[in-house]
Amino acid sequence: MHIRLINPNTTAPMTAKIGEAGKEVASAGTRISATNPADGPVSIESHYDEAIAAVGVLEEIRKGEKEGVDAYILACFGDPGLLAAREMTRAPVIGIAEAAFHVATMVSTRFSIVTTLSRTGIIAEHLLEQYGFKEHCRRVRAAEIPVLALEEDGDAAFQLIVEECLRAKAEDGIGAVVLGCGGMADLRHRISDAVQMPVIEGVTAAVKLAEALVGLGVHTSKFGDLNFPLSKKFTGKYAYLSDIDMA
Numbered sequence: 001m002h003i004r005l006i007n008p009n010t011t012a013p014m015t016a017k018i019g020e021a022g023k024e025v026a027s028a029g030t031r032i033s034a035t036n037p038a039d040g041p042v043s044i045e046s047h048y049d050e051a052i053a054a055v056g057v058l059e060e061i062r063k064g065e066k067e068g069v070d071a072y073i074l075a076c077f078g079d080p081g082l083l084a085a086r087e088m089t090r091a092p093v094i095g096i097a098e099a100a101f102h103v104a105t106m107v108s109t110r111f112s113i114v115t116t117l118s119r120t121g122i123i124a125e126h127l128l129e130q131y132g133f134k135e136h137c138r139r140v141r142a143a144e145i146p147v148l149a150l151e152e153d154g155d156a157a158f159q160l161i162v163e164e165c166l167r168a169k170a171e172d173g174i175g176a177v178v179l180g181c182g183g184m185a186d187l188r189h190r191i192s193d194a195v196q197m198p199v200i201e202g203v204t205a206a207v208k209l210a211e212a213l214v215g216l217g218v219h220t221s222k223f224g225d226l227n228f229p230l231s232k233k234f235t236g237k238y239a240y241l242s243d244i245d246m247a
């Protein structure tokens, strides 16, 4: 099977490390490819960034459909464009936040999230509500690091993330910590060693869940709201999307 990891921001080194993390856990016979949009924010740290990035995500889905990709993973903790992406394909589309929440609740009754900036914590809170995990998450915490600090000064970022994870472990009454950024995918083992409790990382969790769905022969439903988008005219710079029948 072929799983496509989509990094919704446009920082290629982050895309590469997301791809490496996915390859590390992929089963034999699973091809992992990682892409990011050419156009969009270099990091996603606000509702505005999310909205712009979502269009790039959908472009990447369009490309993947021409390649026969079997499953897609949106490797940004805001899961930008997830439902719109699901409308575009019969392949499973999994967001890393959604994947991490599911896995965390299979190994603990309560978890906390450690993400980058506190201002994006509300996005995780909205997803917890949307996916039905609000009761399982004790707290959304932030290491207060810019997303790109994970690329520029990894050790300093690592220490801040571990410190916040340890505070969560000591204070929150939890059994697991969820890493709240796709850019933390390469830190999974080091953080787990330092924190000494289950650390759930979304990229790797999503890869294994995608393998399970493809293995089960389960496809994104085309009955109801996730059916293919209605073919229609688009204007301006999106005119090329006019009258596309995705079915």
Ligand code: 5HY
Pocket (backbone or CB within 6 Å): 009, 042, 043, 044, 045, 075, 076, 077, 078, 115, 116, 117, 120, 147, 180, 181, 182, 183
């Ligand atoms: C992510 N931003 O996973 C999110 C992290 C966040 O560019 N990749 C980003 O804080 O939402």
